[in-house]
Amino acid sequence: MTHLIEVFILSAVPLIEQRGAIPLGLYYNINPILVFFISFLGSILPVPFILLLFNKIFDWMKKYKFFAKINNYIQNKINKNSAKIEKYEEIGLITFIAIPLPTTGVWTGTVVASFLKLNLKKSMFCAAAGAAISAFILTLGLTVFKGVFSAVFGS
Secondary structure (H helix, E strand, C coil): CHHHHHHHHHHCCCCCHHHHHHHHHHHCCCCHHHHHHHHHHHHHCCHHHHHHHHHHHHHHHHCCHHHHHHHHHHHHHHHHHHHHHHHHHHHHHHHHHHCCCCCCCHHHHHHHHHHCCCCHHHHHHHHHHHHHHHHHHHHHHHHHHHHHHHHHHCC
8 A cells, every 4th residue: 555655646746757656666566557547646636736826836936036046947848848739739738748758747748738828627638638648658668568578587
């Protein structure tokens, strides 16, 4: 039970998300289907909070010089990724979130959706769809890799 909670919480952590949670769950020998569902649920947990609160918090942070470095980092991330999402909207957002690579994922995609003021319900759906696709890709890929590795090296 403790390992399931670890997978759930880790999948909700920015930058780590499913890319760290799913390998951890498989390392703990948790059933891959359960790892998929737990990491999916954990990854979408922050979505409504990000969509509803990000712009307010970001605007508040802009008022203080103390947050300048963080604000610049966030602004650069948004600027870098917003054109892709803005151009294709829902499909762009789903695809961006679904690709399990660094700097993509639920947190970044949802922040960009919030910043672009995309429709709340559509953004939540796109985040969930992208997170499900990402969790599927990671779970399947890592399960196959683990099976091949075990067959080749006998561990």
